[in-house]
Amino acid sequence: xxxxxxxxxxxxxxxxxxxxxxxxxxxxxxxxxxxxxxxxxxxxxxxxxxxxxxxxxxxxxxxxxxxxxxxxxxxxxxxxxxxxxxxxxxxxxxxxxxxxxxxxxxxxxxxxxxxxxxxxxxxxxxxxxxxxxxxxxxxxxxxxxxxxxxxxxxxxxxxxxxxxxxxxxxxxxxxxxxxxxxxxxxxxxxxxxxxxxxxxxxxxxxxxxxxxxxxxxxx
Ligand code: SF4
Numbered sequence: 001x002x003x004x005x006x007x008x009x010x011x012x013x014x015x016x017x018x019x020x021x022x023x024x025x026x027x028x029x030x031x032x033x034x035x036x037x038x039x040x041x042x043x044x045x046x047x048x049x050x051x052x053x054x055x056x057x058x059x060x061x062x063x064x065x066x067x068x069x070x071x072x073x074x075x076x077x078x079x080x081x082x083x084x085x086x087x088x089x090x091x092x093x094x095x096x097x098x099x100x101x102x103x104x105x106x107x108x109x110x111x112x113x114x115x116x117x118x119x120x121x122x123x124x125x126x127x128x129x130x131x132x133x134x135x136x137x138x139x140x141x142x143x144x145x146x147x148x149x150x151x152x153x154x155x156x157x158x159x160x161x162x163x164x165x166x167x168x169x170x171x172x173x174x175x176x177x178x179x180x181x182x183x184x185x186x187x188x189x190x191x192x193x194x195x196x197x198x199x200x201x202x203x204x205x206x207x208x209x210x211x212x213x214x215x216x217x218x219x
Pocket of ligand 1: 048049050053123124125126127130131132133134137138141
């Protein structure tokens with residue numbers, strides 16, 4: 001892997017993490033194929049893009065830059081979808097807990113994700129049932145593949161969905177800048193950006209990768 005030798009923000013090494021996750025996912029796909037199973041995920045099926053997508057601070061900062069770089073009209077459309085998702089989560093009573101790890105501590109991740117999915121909120125980056133930022137999509141989106149029929153992914157409790165076992169490298173990106181960091185939902189990216197306090201830290205590329213591998217080892 002190639003990383004910057006100079007001190008850079010963590011967002012600069014996200015492409016390296018994306019490459020690592022891609023390689024792990026490709027290996028999982030190959031293993032699935034060798035077992036005689038086929039991946040049923042296809043372009044145009046956005047059922048999983050209505051799930052709670054937990055992302056790290058580093059990925060959040062990267063996605064904010066992606067959002068800022070969009071042409072004005074497109075950015076406005078995506079921002080409007082973020083605002084609508086924020087309002088829907090606020091109305092449901094889930095919003096504050098999803099943004100605050102202490103407030104959601106009484107619920108399991110499973111309970112949170114089931115309640116979130118029931119709201120049917122599409123990811124603000126979903127357009128025509130396809131990911132509009134596919135090359136920049138979060139690590140956890142890359143790790144989600146299924147071999148079960150695509151229509152099962154839209155079921156309220158996801159009964160019968162058979163995910164491909166993929167080691168979750170995405171979890172190691174949480175805590176990359178600060179070990180106390182946790183996740184927040186992608187749909188609340190703009191709300192999260194308004195509330196965050198800490199300035200990004202700069203480290204050399206090798207230091208970031210070593211931190212990532214250390215986090216991976218602790219998972
Ligand atoms: S970022 Fe892309 S792949 Fe991930 S949930 Fe959103 S639309 Fe789907």
